[in-house]
Amino acid sequence: MRKEVPDHVRDCVTLLLTVIASTSVMAFYTYIAACKSNTAIYIGVTGDLLKRMAEHKSGCGSTHTTKYRIRKLVYFEVHETLPEAIARERKLKRWRRGWKDALINAQNPNWSDLMMEVSFL
Template identity: 35%
Template sequence: MAGCVYIITNQKRGTLYIGVTSNIERRIWEHREGITPGFASKYGCNRMVCHEEHDNIGTAIQRQKSLKRWYRKWKIEIIEGLNPD
């Protein structure tokens, strides 16, 4: 099963949330609608700013855990490199 790591935010250079899913369209819809309670809903994170697709969910989960340990500056550099707007 394929997996996807994504980063969402509430505004430019705002709060960042890093997640992983096997169905990116459904998951982003859930964030936008505020269906799932938790960190992203609490801070209003509903704008996807970048995502990475992986061949399997295990690789995606490893990448998510790795990104969560990164400094905020590094995460913003990735986002602005892939999505300058």
């Protein structure tokens, strides 16, 4: 014979599973990084924005970021899936430079390094 689970236990388990599911969801990022003078930019995708920017800052990023000393995170977007983030990256890479600058200026008019903001994600 099967015992019925009390409602309060079922509610607690449901809440716990919801919390676990919401905290284990991985986010993916499309980001734009720039050099100190904002003349060179790089658009990329990552699942760990802090780690990826640390690689750029240490010079271990892509050849382009190393060559042009791209170290500053100036724009990023959060996506639920990797295909969404990759699609957005491809779209941004096809944009003209002026459009990219306008996108950055809309959210970060001073082109400040947003790494402090990312550390709270």
